[in-house]
Amino acid sequence: MNSIFKPKLYVVFKQGYNLQLFKKDFYAGIIVGIVALPLAIAFAVASGLSPEKGIITAVIAGFIVSLLGGSRFQISGPTGAFIVIVYGIVQKYGFDGLMISTAMAGLILVGLGLLRFGTIIKYIPHPLIIGFTSGIALIIFSSQMKDAFGLQLNQLPADFTEKWMAYSANFGQTNYYTLIITIVTIFVAVYGGRIIKNVHGSFLAIVLVTLVVALLKLPVPTIQSVFGDIPNAISFQLPHFEWNSLGEFIKPAFTIALLGAIQSLRSADVADGMTGGRHRSNTELVAQGIANIVTPFFGGFPSTGALARTATNIKSGARTPVSGIIHAITLLLIFLLFSKWISLIPMSCVAGILIVVAYNISEWRSFATILKGSKYDVLVMLIAFLLTVFVDLTIAIEVGMVFSAMLFMQRMSKLSNIESVDIDNDILENYSLLPKGVDVYEITGPFFFAAAQSYKETLKEIAGDSKVLILRMRYVPFIDSTGILIFQEIIRDFRIRKVTIVLSGVRPEVRKVLEDCGLADIIGHDLVCDNFGEAVKKATEELEKKMLFKINRF
Numbered sequence: 001m002n003s004i005f006k007p008k009l010y011v012v013f014k015q016g017y018n019l020q021l022f023k024k025d026f027y028a029g030i031i032v033g034i035v036a037l038p039l040a041i042a043f044a045v046a047s048g049l050s051p052e053k054g055i056i057t058a059v060i061a062g063f064i065v066s067l068l069g070g071s072r073f074q075i076s077g078p079t080g081a082f083i084v085i086v087y088g089i090v091q092k093y094g095f096d097g098l099m100i101s102t103a104m105a106g107l108i109l110v111g112l113g114l115l116r117f118g119t120i121i122k123y124i125p126h127p128l129i130i131g132f133t134s135g136i137a138l139i140i141f142s143s144q145m146k147d148a149f150g151l152q153l154n155q156l157p158a159d160f161t162e163k164w165m166a167y168s169a170n171f172g173q174t175n176y177y178t179l180i181i182t183i184v185t186i187f188v189a190v191y192g193g194r195i196i197k198n199v200h201g202s203f204l205a206i207v208l209v210t211l212v213v214a215l216l217k218l219p220v221p222t223i224q225s226v227f228g229d230i231p232n233a234i235s236f237q238l239p240h241f242e243w244n245s246l247g248e249f250i251k252p253a254f255t256i257a258l259l260g261a262i263q264s265l266r267s268a269d270v271a272d273g274m275t276g277g278r279h280r281s282n283t284e285l286v287a288q289g290i291a292n293i294v295t296p297f298f299g300g301f302p303s304t305g306a307l308a309r310t311a312t313n314i315k316s317g318a319r320t321p322v323s324g325i326i327h328a329i330t331l332l333l334i335f336l337l338f339s340k341w342i343s344l345i346p347m348s349c350v351a352g353i354l355i356v357v358a359y360n361i362s363e364w365r366s367f368a369t370i371l372k373g374s375k376y377d378v379l380v381m382l383i384a385f386l387l388t389v390f391v392d393l394t395i396a397i398e399v400g401m402v403f404s405a406m407l408f409m410q411r412m413s414k415l416s417n418i419e420s421v422d423i424d425n426d427i428l429e430n431y432s433l434l435p436k437g438v439d440v441y442e443i444t445g446p447f448f449f450a451a452a453q454s455y456k457e458t459l460k461e462i463a464g465d466s467k468v469l470i471l472r473m474r475y476v477p478f479i480d481s482t483g484i485l486i487f488q489e490i491i492r493d494f495r496i497r498k499v500t501i502v503l504s505g506v507r508p509e510v511r512k513v514l515e516d517c518g519l520a521d522i523i524g525h526d527l528v529c530d531n532f533g534e535a536v537k538k539a540t541e542e543l544e545k546k547m548l549f550k551i552n553r554f
Helices: 008-015 019-046 051-068 080-114 126-143 145-149 160-173 176-195 201-216 223-227 243-275 281-298 307-315 322-342 347-362 364-371 375-390 393-415 449-461 481-496 508-516 519-523 532-553
Strands: 417-420 438-444 468-475 500-504
Touching: 008 051, 019 051, 019 080, 019 201, 019 307, 019 322, 019 347, 051 281, 051 322, 080 126, 080 243, 080 281, 080 347, 080 393, 126 145, 126 160, 126 347, 126 364, 126 375, 126 393, 145 160, 145 176, 145 347, 160 375, 176 201, 176 347, 201 347, 223 347, 243 281, 243 307, 243 393, 307 322, 364 375, 375 393, 393 449, 417 449, 438 532, 449 481, 468 532, 481 500, 481 519, 500 532, 508 519
Parallel strands: 438 468, 468 500
Antiparallel strands: 417 438
């Protein structure tokens, strides 16, 4: 159990923690806490929730993941990846439904960690991830046009196409104060941090723009005018639901869990690349799961590893998970002491920050690179992208995963083949020459369901004059249940044709499968050989037996 769940904070304290490390973590934690504030507010608003829920999520999830997580530098909290799915759940089930879905997703994440799925999740195809993250970015961008232009739309359509049709019909009502604030926010968020060092652009934008709007009393919507005053308290709450309705939340919970796992492990991988460290993926999944179980009961929503905040944490000099705990405490103090000022933030400022976030998570460079690559990768990416934008994120992930698996199997089946091998005297220098009537074929690639039928058809066509057939299997890494079934059919067919099969170069793991399923008994244990020399010897002996039987018969 220790190898599955072993928090990095425990490892750090066991190795020794001192005042010098704390000073670096303390500084980094305060910087990341300030950076996280505008993002937490923006992600909550974009998800159809009140701003304080984003801060609560960043505080509780950030604290738990830093305390229990498998990475030294991971900063957890609300992220742009969840906006689309959270907004959909809130619209359909309300906040109670979101609480249940988030807690269930947490349980799934804990299960994935305990079952050691951390490594496997890393192998989800990159084109699939780029496809749905680019789709999410486009949806986030589209959802902010109302607040960015100050459009008076009471009910914004959920459908992507209908949404843009509504915008087009109302762009003539643009509030130019709002539009200018949005443009200024984007400019300051992108370039402010370069002009004023050690101050994040988003935080600088939200402070400057809010001050200007408040002092000049500009006629633009603010958080207060839309959501009312922001409460400065965190309280425990339970969702209202019926037990027979829990099944409805499995699908959104699975989507949240999968997105959370992908985002967290990607963020941890990037942190490893920046520092040369090594995170514990299964521990990280368990910690993220616990965070998502606990957070909704205090008014939060789904959380995961935040790549931008994690990178900021590292660049600010963090050394251990203590910086993540300091980040959570910093956010908590800001929330408790300055919540009344948060309500003055203009909605167009939040929209500007989210437009920058959408650009950052779009990964358009990766999107363009994949478009120039394999047609299979392009197909997977475009399917995920289009389904995310025009249908549903959950469906996009499900279809994308299935389609990726199908294409992978097709590729693997093409790599798997069987062909005749010409054996020259150099190979046989330590053995007698290959007798007439003994043929050699080599199987390359896994003997699995996608390739097994092709093997069967090929083998049926060969060995016309063969008495003994040597099948070289040194390049067969595994054989699955379908492969075993097909192999049994092949053996029966060759027995009818009175052809003996000798296996050569069988790997230990493949030999074990053959023995466990009884195929080794059918073939003959002595005819399942470890190397080619032994196989040639056995084939020669089998051929001599056949010849002797034929002579004695007459």
